[in-house]
Amino acid sequence: MVAIGSYSKNINKGDLLFFGDDQMNICAERSAGVNITVGELFRNQGDMEITITKVNLVEANGMRKLDAVLVEHVPEELLMGLRDGWPPNDELFPLPEKWDSRVKAEGAVIEPGEEWSLVIGLVSYSAETAFTKVKIVYKDKAGKFYEQIIPMKYYITSNCKKAMEEY
Incomplete structure (x- = not known):
């Protein structure tokens, strides 16, 4: 089961990367030890290129990052969302068209107006x-540095409804 909840909150004012105006909660009802893949579409809304230097977990409880990559967005293509396993494969859902040309998130250069999936x-x-x-x-x-928390919170739990109420 996947539960998704949202509420409107403009958290991107002044940020160069735009992930949307809604805060999202994405929850997978799975057991401990499971690997999942999440994907979020964003756009460089600034007027100059940016270079990603780090992708870190914050406010993390019982979860760690395995990897972070960027996949070029293809218009009209379904975003990855949430999948079981890492790295993702196309057994349950087709991989994005540009999956084989993905790049490590850290060190990636994003031009103004470009859209990518993290x-x-x-x-x-x-x-x-x-x-x-x-x-x-x-x-x-x-050379100016920015820190931005993306507007998603990810859960892995046996009970999504209870987890989102408690945390």
Whole structure:
């Protein structure tokens, strides 16, 4: 089961990367030790290129990052969303068209107006509810650094409804 909840909150004011205006909760009803893949579409809404320097988990409880890559967005293509396993395969859902040309998120250069999917492998090591948010650190061409927490919170738990009420 996957539960998704959202509420409107403009958290991107002043940020160069735009993930949308809604705060999202994405929950997978799975057991501890499971690997999942999540993918979020974003756009560089600034007027200069940026370079991603770090992708870290923040406010993490019982979860760690396996990897973070960028996949070029193809218009009209279904975003990855949430899948079981890391790395993802096309057994249950087709992989994005540009999957084979993915790049490591750290060190990737994003031009103004470009759209990419940030695809992250996560694993739960908690017997209870595991959850996290993701922070991206990047710098613009002038060398100014930015930190941005993307507007998603990810859960791996046996009971999504209860987890989102408690955490």
